[in-house]
Amino acid sequence: MALVMAKRAAASSSAMKSVSSAAAIWMRSYAKVAVGTDIVSAAPNVSLQKARTWDEGVSSKFSTTPLNNIFKDKKVVIFGLPGAYTGVCSNKHVPGYKENIDKFKAKGIDSVVCVAVNDPYTMNAWAEKLEANNAIEFYGDFDGSFHKSLDLVVDLSGALLGTRSHRWSAYVVDGKVKALNVEEAPSDVKVSGADTILGQI
């Protein structure tokens, strides 16, 4: 029954909308990360790639950033999204965080981090296009290892994106998750937006 409904949903309207219907119908397994989790321990041996140009990659010898460097002793708001250069991510999700950066800083947040399963060069070009890389730190989870460790991956092959991240946000203090919001449907920004997490800090 779910399969038939999913197929019908897939035939209609936009690809992202059809994927979100499919995702809502199928039960999503719970993320391995929850309030109270230590995000660094939940994803051991995982590092992220800071958004950068290729030349910066070369001069930094393609260095990666261990999660410890991002989270230890810091108050971090982190949000993940399905893909650079995709509609909701570009038009709604990132701008919300960019516009509210002063409010985050006023609440003592050290960094606002955006992460997606994209390579760091694509993330960099996208961040520049959105004029958001002064306010927000962009990182690429190019092989999905960060999101796989936290069980926050979703199959968006229907939208020709492959395995990507759910849309989510978290407030993390010294590595400990204080608040976590994961969208039911990747194309929504209902719980993972800046305004929601501002209220949770």
Next chain:
Amino acid sequence: MAPIAVGDVIPDGTLAFLDNDNKPQSVSIHSLSKGKKVIIFGVPGAFTPTCSLKHVPGFIERAEELKGKGVDEIICISVNDPFVMKSWANTFPENKHVTFLADGSAKYTHDLGLELDLTDKGLGIRSKRFALLVEDLKVKVANIESGGEFTVSSAEEIIKAL
């Protein structure tokens, strides 16, 4: 998979793009190439320098010349998703004839035998840099770099073969 070579018939495969309404669509390589003279060139990655500053511009600049020599389609493929490909294509506003297609899962690149492991550069499995001249699905010219360098895979080189 052995790399594609002169005399081979190119495999069929599905590549992706965003249409004018920004909806993801798929297209079969054979449907674009059958009965036609086609150039397919591959790049390691959208938004990386050699691809953006040298390889693609070369084909854009010489597209009219290539069309004048009977080339029906000029196709650029990369292991990127169609959203990224379209956004990258939009950074070349002067482009009239090059079609950008996404091989997001790297399946077509794999079937061509042209994968390149760029995991240590933060890119994962990508494509070697290459340019193929294909006539009615048969490979006439296969200019394949060993990695991402830019020597034989340029538009200049392939024009010599036309």
